[in-house]
Amino acid sequence: MxxxxxxxxxxxxxxxxxxxxxxxxxxxxxxxxxxxxxxxxxxxxxxxxxxxxxxxxxxxxxxxxxxxxxxxxxxxxxxxxxxxxxxxxxxxxxxxxxxxxxxxxxxxxxxxxxxxxxxxxxVYSLEGYEWNDHRWFEKKEKKRVYTEAVIIYEMHFGSWKRKADGTYYTYREMAHELIPYILDHGFTHVELLPLVEHPLDDSWGYQGTGYYSATSRYGTPHDLMYFIDQCHLNNIGVILDWVPGHFCKDAHGLYKFDGTFLYEYETIYDRENEVWGTANFDLGKTEVQSFLISNARFWLEYYHIDGFRIDAVSNIIYWPNSNEKRINKLGIDFLKKLNKTLYEYDPHVLMIAEDSTDYPQVTSPTNYGGVGFNYKWNMGWMNDILKYMEKQPNERKFFHDKVTFSLLYTFTENFVLPFSHDEVVHGKKSLLNKMPGGYWQKFAQLRLLLGYMMAHPGKKLLFMGFENGQFSEWKDKEQLDWNLLEFDMHQKMNDYVKELVKVYKRSKPLYELDHRQDGFEWIDVNNHNQSIFSFVRKGITESDLLIVICNFTEKSYENYLVGVPLQGSYREIMNSDKEQFGGSDVINKKVIQSKKQPYHGKPFSIELSIPPFGFLVLRPIKHRKGRKGNGKEEMCSDVVSRRKGE
Structure with a gap:
């Protein structure tokens, strides 16, 4: 520089x-x-x-x-x-x-x-790295993220995979290890736990000292530039976890920098973060605003980061240590200023709030009175669905609202659905091990949970290791349990995730209208006793829709009746119970023809088999106009009829 x-x-x-x-x-x-x-x-x-x-x-x-x-x-x-x-x-x-x-x-x-x-x-000059990702940015300018498929792979750089001697991969080495894996599984973005310099490995980067210094654990700044450049060359976005709320109190860091409380609040009640043992930034101090907003822009300008996951936004919106939730206007004004400034620099930057509160308009533009993020994590959905899944299947009928409640508010903000690192550590168990029952039941329910997540409105984020069905929770001092892929059920889980992501990315109804009420419609929301939910996900065009059915118990059913909005034939395009995924193979191989029998408030209905702990997706078969039955799928037959005036 x-x-x-x-x-x-x-x-x-x-x-x-x-x-x-x-x-x-x-x-x-x-x-x-x-x-x-x-x-x-x-x-x-x-x-x-x-x-x-x-x-x-x-x-x-x-x-x-x-x-x-x-x-x-x-x-x-x-x-x-x-x-x-x-x-x-x-x-x-x-x-x-x-x-x-x-x-x-x-x-x-x-x-x-x-x-x-x-x-x-x-002393280090950031000049000299020759970027090759101009086409990535040209593509970004043409995309509208709200109507795109987004599935984020959250990872901790030091524990995804390690060398045979237990040492870390460098940024450059990780590019060649991670990128083929991300491409093979179909994720659209990688989200990296904080890479700012931090003294303690156990903090995972959330307690930083060097906000402008990419941690030297994994190499030089130019090495990190190479990693991000390679991601972009392979059409993978990079999101950085970023912590503008608080910092660690190590003697060489920002704490009492000149002998006074310079970067942090002066009053002890506001300054001391009791939860993490850190100090809270004084977000009302103008020099601190220059420091932090410059830092975010720095990562965009010099490292070509595509966006930020802002950590602990609730700790900024509300005064720390405040059980009564006292609103911190200084914090809210800072977030608005941060978002407005970054969007002026890069209109396509992703600003994602990790916010567990119900504070309104977090993802509304600042000129409409909002805080200005374009996404926030749906922590309510995450907590509810995990509590539901942890119940015994025969008890789930008493907790039906844990599944339905999120649809009452899911269109009030632009949400990302997260199963993050916080949910698989500190005794919370891995996703697989949260599932009740025996070996087979755990895998079946995890497949169901992941399927339901893909079908629920909102973009997706999952923490590394879920795709292999890890039994143990995240061990930040070791690599993932890669040896599990030597076992049949774990490999089949990995295969299932790959296929599920493919279905998600090629099915526009699963993401085009994520943030619009008209993109979702319940079919049957009241089946408490059987714990079966069915709904429609819709795309922008009238006939572009999918039928989704989720069975949250171990019982299977033949000739199960489901109401559908369109007349015609349907094909099962995803079934979590296929044998190739480790299931019992209760599947619907044949084309399913609708009946002119109203059901579930819909004008037509279909009969099909429902597998145990099954996640099913059905797509209307579309036939070329005037050439029905010839195997050429294009337009749903009832749409053809209506356009003819019949």
Missing amino acids: AVDAMAPTDYQLHLFHEGNLFQSYDLFGAHIITLDGVIGTRFCVWAPNAVSVTLIGDFNDWNGEGYSFKKVNKEGVWTLIVNGDMQGSIYKYEIDTLNGEKLVKADPFAFYSEVRPNTASV
């Missing part, structure tokens, strides 16, 4: 302190500069309450004598220029505080850091 100005301009400083310098990374941190043909390295830091700031590192034996910063304004911006190109140098800031304490801090704007457990910053 080449910077040609020797000192901060008055305009830059004004915008930073105003909260509107959204490229703060061009000013702060360490930059290789050229001035009058002479190369130097400029350092810049904000420390308004420091008595003095010096630069220490491996280049001066960690002795700051002769490396003192100059304070350039009364608001506390300090700069220093060192002769020469210091690329690769290890450094920290030594800060003398008002109370006489001497602090040693990493650079908040460092672009690279030492590999933990070391904590110093590293």
Whole structure:
């Protein structure tokens, strides 16, 4: 990153302190500069309450004598220029505080850091990587994500897969391991748990110290650029988990940066995050706004990230440690400003809120009074359906509303349906092991659950390992249990996931109208006793629809009657009970012809077999006009009749 100005301009400083310098990374941190043909390295830091700031590192034996910063304004911006190109140098800031304490801090704007457990910053130029993903961005400009198929594979970089000796794959190595796997399974996006520099592996990146520093655990910033570039070249979007609400309190990080509560709230009740043992950002402080909004833009500009999953939004919307849910206007205003600013920079960026609250209009545009995200996680749906699935099948009839309730609100926001890492860790069990019953029943119910998820309105997110039917919950210090694929039922589960994703992606009714009420219609929502649900998913065109049936018990049925909206014949395009997926093979091989017998409030009906714990999808067969029965499928026969005026 080449910077040609020797000192901060008055305009830059004004915008930073105003909260509107959204490229703060061009000013702060360490930059290789050229001035009058002479190369130097400029350092810049904000420390308004420091008595003095010096630069220490491996280049001066960690002795700051002769490396003192100059304070350039009364608001506390300090700069220093060192002769020469210091690329690769290890450094920290030594800060003398008002109370006489001497602090040693990493650079908040460092672009690279030492590999933990070391904590110093590293001078690193982000220039030089040649991107090849221009076609990806051209395609993105033509897409409308709301009507596209979206299925996100959430993963933790350090525990997806490891080398034989137990060490991590680098960013570059992971590109060649992960991308073929993602393509084989059909996921549209990869969501990465936070990659900002963080001192503790166990925090999974959620307690960061270096917000501008891609963690050195897996390689250099250029290595990460390569990984993302390769994803884009293979039409895979990359979403980054990002934490603008709180940060860890390690001594070298942001906490009490200049001896005062600079980045965090001053009052202890608001500052201390009791749940995570972290400090909450002071989102009302304008310099903090410049720091965080610049950071999001930085990941878009320099790493070509396609979007963010914003962690713990409820901790921003409401004041922390507030059981009575006191609304934090500072936090809401920050989120609105963040979203508005990023959309102005990239109208196609995905801004996804991990929000468990019922705060309204989270996914409405800011100019309509909303918070401005384009998606939020449907945590209510996730909690309800998992509670339902954990019940014994014969008890589910008493919890019928756990399935139906989500459809009362699912079109009030743009939702992503998540089965995330949080649901398969800390004793919560894996998805497979949440299912009651014996070995076969667990697999059958997981297939059903995943099928129901694909058919429910909303985009999809699943955490790594689900596709193999892991029995154990996520072990963040080890790789996934890849050896499970040597066992028949686990391999069949993996095959099922691949086929399910294919059906989802090639079936427009399952995603085109995800956020519109007219894209979903119940057929039978009241069958408590049998715990069978049936509904219609609709596409944009009139005849483009699918019939979905879910049986949440172990009982099977022959000649089961289901009402349908269209006359004609139907073909089963997905059945979770197929033998090839590990099921009992209660399937509907033959074409099913509708009857002129009204049922479930629909003008026609069909009879079919319902398998135990079965997920079924049926598609109306469409025949070419005037050539019925010749095997050429195109238009549903009842639509042909109605267009003829019959």
